[in-house]
Amino acid sequence: MKKVAVVVCPNIRNFGSVLQSYATQKAVTKLGYDNEYIKYTKTKKTAYKYLIQLLIPSIMAERWSFVKRKFFQRKNSEFISRRNKVFDAFVDRYMTASPKIVGYDALKKAGRNYSMAVLGSDQVWNPINSGSDFYTLNWLPKNTKRVAYAPSFGVSHVPFLLEKSYKDFLKKFDHISVREIRGQKIVKQLTGEKVPVVCDPTILFKAEDWDDILPEKNVTEGKYIFCYFLGNRREPRECVLKLAKKTGLPIVMMPFFGEICEYDNKLNAKFADDPDPSNFVSAIKNAEYVCTDSYHGTVFSILYHKKVMVFRRHSADSSKNTFSRLESLLSIAGMKDRIVNDVWEDRFITDSTDYAEVDKNIEKLRKYSWNYLSKSLKN
Incomplete structure (x- = not known):
């Protein structure tokens, strides 16, 4: 056959x-x-x-x-x-x-x-x-x-x-x-x-299924904010800096080498060394907060019940705007409130996500x- x-x-x-x-x-x-x-x-x-x-x-x-x-x-x-x-x-x-x-x-x-x-x-x-x-x-x-x-x-x-x-x-x-x-x-x-x-x-596949590919060691120890951006816009990085200042947590980044952002150097972040896809999943699982404009960064944040902040990769009026797929995912999950429109709000720290309800929607x-x-x- x-x-x-x-x-x-x-x-x-x-x-x-x-x-x-x-x-x-x-x-x-x-x-x-x-x-x-x-x-x-x-x-x-x-x-x-x-x-x-x-x-x-x-x-x-x-x-x-x-x-x-x-x-x-x-x-x-x-x-x-x-x-x-x-x-x-x-x-x-x-x-x-x-x-x-x-x-x-x-x-x-x-x-x-x-x-x-x-x-x-x-x-x-x-x-x-x-x-x-x-x-x-x-x-x-x-x-x-x-x-x-x-x-x-x-x-x-x-x-x-x-x-x-x-x-x-x-x-x-x-x-x-x-x-x-x-x-x-x-x-x-x-x-x-x-x-x-x-x-x-x-x-x-559920989070426990993804655990099968996780590396023995995470990219870093202790509590941290995990940051993964595909776009090069400055506004999301400024929100990350405010989150770091308010929580006192360090930033861990896995840069995307498609759209280079010089502002990343101002985040005082730890850059993961030569991470593969299993390190990416592990970094999300073990983070306190995840900040991303990535579809799959958002997916794994949902699967691992993370405090996630989702940003636009491109401005809303850009001809390259690809945010519809993230809006669709967050709408289905019941998490559209985790979208950040480039303006910091303290609710991203104080508000929690009802993951029991999210799990029902995803299942x-x-x-x-x-x-x-x-x-x-x-x-």
């Missing part, structure tokens, strides 16, 4: 991408399917697929951020290399990969080896990823079953120039679910179909999501 192809993004070395990739494969395995994630590397031969992006300002703005990130990584190549190695070691330890596939032609050939494909979560349907033609599953044979489990668009709408290509590949899927309400609206607009909203694969979504995934794979 042919294997199931799990299409995820563990090669994108950030905590959320790797952890959701791991959780997706773990879920498919738990349901009894022999599977492997597709270990694919694209080549310059398919660069022409990206040409249409030159006409889309929002994507080109993201591309410019990518170029700046590359310059930073070259300047800090030794550190980035160490960091990449610990991420790759985590993936090699906890995930099962296909043989390495290089180039789109080889990908199409390898696609014949699978009876079904499960597309995982994260922002795999973000327009910036459209040029690779990987997360569309267009490389699979026509009769191969396609299941989309909790993908995110990461944007409020698909650019007009990409609408047709999105409609074409979405219609090939046998089952589609999405991670947030905004994604549900996008699929409805493009296909006319109402699809279910399910939980991110990381939420399929309801979790059961629904497991049921959806199980039925989609069977039918």
Whole structure:
């Protein structure tokens, strides 16, 4: 019997991408399917697929951020290399990969080896990823079953120039679910179909399940504020400084090297050394407070019942605003009061979260999501 192809993004070395990739494969395995994630590397031969992006300002703005990130990584190549190695070691330890596939032609050939494909979560349907033609599953044979489990668009709408290509590949899927309400609206607009909203694969598993991957030692000892920001805005950092001053707690950070923020140096924080995804989960579990603009930073804060403060990665009027997925998650959990609108309020210290009620909300979504995934794979 042919294997199931799990299409995820563990090669994108950030905590959320790797952890959701791991959780997706773990879920498919738990349901009894022999599977492997597709270990694919694209080549310059398919660069022409990206040409249409030159006409889309929002994507080109993201591309410019990518170029700046590359310059930073070259300047800090030794550190980035160490960091990449610990991420790759985590993936090699906890995930099962296909043989390495290089180039789109080889990908199409390898696609014949699978009876079904499960597309995982994260922002795999973000327009910036459209040029690779990987997360569309267009490389699979026509009769191969396609299941989309909790993908995110990461944007409020698909650019007009990409609408047709999105409609074409979405219609090939046998089952589609999405991670947030905004994604549900996008699929409805493009296909006319109402699809279910399910939980991110990381939420399929409870805190005690995640304890299985925790390292022997946490990144630091004692009480602390854990800080993880994807964005480079100053306002969230200023709120963190006020929290530290009012609580007297030190700050521990795991910087994200996508959008560099010089203001981080003013936080007098301890920077975790070469953390892998298991260290990220551990740092959240053992923190007194978590301050983040990260979707998965928020997910694990909820799973581990943390005092969390959730910030916007971009300003509300930014064309790059991706906050809808966090609003959706916090709304479902019943925790929208943990959103910080760049203004410090003492309630973030004094108010507590009713996690008994939050757990009920999350468990309801979790059961629904497991049921959806199980039925989609069977039918």
